[in-house]
Amino acid sequence: MSSEAVAVRERRRGSHRLRLFAHQLRGEQRVFWRSREAALFIFLFPLLLFVLLGSVYSGKIYGVPASQALLAGLIGYGCANTAFAGLAIQLVIRRENAILKRLRATPLPAATYVAALLTSTLIVFVLQVVALFLLGRALYGTPFPSAPGSLAGAIVVGTAMFAALGVATASMIRSAEGSSAIVNFILLPMAFLSGAFGPTLHYPAFLRAIGDVLPLKYFINLVNAVYLHGETIWSKPEDLAVIAAWGVAGLLVAVFRFRWEPREG
Amino acid sequence: MPAISVSGLRKSYGHLEAVRGVDFEIEEGEVFGLLGPNGAGKTTTVEILEGYRDRDAGEVSVLGNDPQRPGPDFRERIGVVLQQSQLWPNLTVRETHALFAGYYEHPRSVDEVIELVGLAEKRDARVKTLSGGQKRRLDLGVALVGDPELVFLDEPTTGFDPAARRAAWEMIRSLRSLGKTVLLTTHYLDEAEQLADRVAVLREGLIVRVGTPRELTTSELEVEIRYHRDGEEIVVRTTEPTRVLYELTTDAVARGAELDRLEVRRPTLEDVYLALTEEEAE
Numbered sequence: 001m002s003s004e005a006v007a008v009r010e011r012r013r014g015s016h017r018l019r020l021f022a023h024q025l026r027g028e029q030r031v032f033w034r035s036r037e038a039a040l041f042i043f044l045f046p047l048l049l050f051v052l053l054g055s056v057y058s059g060k061i062y063g064v065p066a067s068q069a070l071l072a073g074l075i076g077y078g079c080a081n082t083a084f085a086g087l088a089i090q091l092v093i094r095r096e097n098a099i100l101k102r103l104r105a106t107p108l109p110a111a112t113y114v115a116a117l118l119t120s121t122l123i124v125f126v127l128q129v130v131a132l133f134l135l136g137r138a139l140y141g142t143p144f145p146s147a148p149g150s151l152a153g154a155i156v157v158g159t160a161m162f163a164a165l166g167v168a169t170a171s172m173i174r175s176a177e178g179s180s181a182i183v184n185f186i187l188l189p190m191a192f193l194s195g196a197f198g199p200t201l202h203y204p205a206f207l208r209a210i211g212d213v214l215p216l217k218y219f220i221n222l223v224n225a226v227y228l229h230g231e232t233i234w235s236k237p238e239d240l241a242v243i244a245a246w247g248v249a250g251l252l253v254a255v256f257r258f259r260w261e262p263r264e265g
Numbered sequence: 266m267p268a269i270s271v272s273g274l275r276k277s278y279g280h281l282e283a284v285r286g287v288d289f290e291i292e293e294g295e296v297f298g299l300l301g302p303n304g305a306g307k308t309t310t311v312e313i314l315e316g317y318r319d320r321d322a323g324e325v326s327v328l329g330n331d332p333q334r335p336g337p338d339f340r341e342r343i344g345v346v347l348q349q350s351q352l353w354p355n356l357t358v359r360e361t362h363a364l365f366a367g368y369y370e371h372p373r374s375v376d377e378v379i380e381l382v383g384l385a386e387k388r389d390a391r392v393k394t395l396s397g398g399q400k401r402r403l404d405l406g407v408a409l410v411g412d413p414e415l416v417f418l419d420e421p422t423t424g425f426d427p428a429a430r431r432a433a434w435e436m437i438r439s440l441r442s443l444g445k446t447v448l449l450t451t452h453y454l455d456e457a458e459q460l461a462d463r464v465a466v467l468r469e470g471l472i473v474r475v476g477t478p479r480e481l482t483t484s485e486l487e488v489e490i491r492y493h494r495d496g497e498e499i500v501v502r503t504t505e506p507t508r509v510l511y512e513l514t515t516d517a518v519a520r521g522a523e524l525d526r527l528e529v530r531r532p533t534l535e536d537v538y539l540a541l542t543e544e545e546a547e
Contacts, residue, residue, distance in 0.1 A: 023367040034355035098350035105345035
């Protein structure tokens with residue numbers, strides 16, 4: 001075969017892959033928004049918490065208006081909720097219901113499927129961030145981000161890290177029934193200890209020490225730096241390093257333990 | 266070239282030898298039934314052919330592919346109905362078909378497939394509102410939407426009520442008229458008898474018999490002849506029913522007597538199957 005023919009075939013395959021990706025992404029979005037439980041729990045819950053906490057806290061947190069600090073914290077919670085908890089629960093359900101196994105018998109490439117699922121998750125979270133900013137502006141007069149590029153970078157980094165942890169966690173959960181309980185057992189304490197729902201200064205030292213190990217705290221640090229203090233994400237290399245380390249750890253577990261088939265049968 | 270050829274296939278899970286040296290061939294356009302009790306190795310065999318599991322030993326060719334290292338178009342050409350699987354509860358029947366159709370380069374028309382599996386009335390219903398039988402038809406529709414040459418059906422009617430089974434049988438027959446090759450596993454004898462051109466009976470990881478349903482029932486077992494004499498039932502089992510009947514009737518005619526409640530019974534596939542799968546137990 002001539003090199004031209006090979007190039008043509010490669011281009012055709014590339015555009016076919018792209019078409020499959022777009023098709024699956026549309027499908028994932030439809031599946032997500034059609035499921036009332038997912039849309040409520042994953043998309044609306046952080047907005048609801050923002051309204052609740054915003055009406056409880058007033059004055060300043062860490063030297064900035066409380067509503068702004070809460071907005072940054074809830075971006076952190078929303079990221080973990082969407083990319084970690086939401087993705088983990090969905091993947092366990094899909095695996096145990098043999099939806100993943102079923103897909104493996106179709107020509108949809110595994111990489112295209114995973115890319116579409118992760119992109120769909122990112123879209124949901126970006127829409128949630130936009131909704132948080134609009135809500136904050138309307139209710140508490142919080143400003144829009146001054147460095148949207150850096151905030152977008154932080155969102156992508158955080159989503160990638162939590163998605164890796166979500167896939168890793170899904171690979172360690174055995175049954176669909178227990179998945180929601182297990183994931184929330186991790187998520188909610190992590191959010192409290194990482195300051196997603198308000199300052200942790202008055203927490204006992206050992207609780208803060210636990211929070212210091214968990215990844216959400218470092219993602220919130222990053223969002224704080226970018227949103228509250230107008231810095232770039234590169235101003236926080238140590239936070240980025242911790243996030244990257246958790247992301248790589250999650251990715252390794254995900255790659256080695258991921259299964260397409262139900263645990264039983 | 267046969268659509269599927271398997272020789273010397275083996276697969277173990279730990280110490281359990283699920284498949285212990287299986288050979289068979291399936292011709293293009295044939296409906297082939299793998300029949301056997303639970304745990305006989307049916308699903309393991311099928312999942313090796315579908316590419317889900319790696320074999321321990323043996324040669325396997327499916328549409329010219331080794332399913333362990335399939336060519337790029339292998340999955341374009343097969344359709345799979347798993348024993349148990351669910352689809353998106355909140356998509357409609359039509360959306361589900363369209364989602365799967367998008368995975369294939371040359372899909373069939375979505376509406377045609379929905380019609381074919383008898384879900385036209387449920388086109389816009391959400392999957393979660395379908396009955397068990399309707400969900401199974403959706404599984405079949407989704408397996409057919411890519412217009413496969415070869416369709417795997419793993420226990421397609423397990424758990425169906427009789428009416429739903431009849432409907433499923435009609436659909437499977439329509440696959441044959443579309444020219445598809447079908448590999449069907451079942452533990453229902455009547456299903457194999459009704460649908461399959463040829464049947465392989467699997468027991469403990471080995472094929473104990475292959476043939477058309479008719480071949481299996483004509484060659485194997487003795488015919489049973491029953492009649493009553495002096496109020497007592499007499500049963501004769503023989504592989505030469507013509508000769509035995511001739512002797513019995515000649516004798517009766519000579520005596521001027523009637524063979525009371527005479528009955529000649531040919532073994533059903535069920536008798537053959539039970540004999541084959543229970544030999545071990547005796």
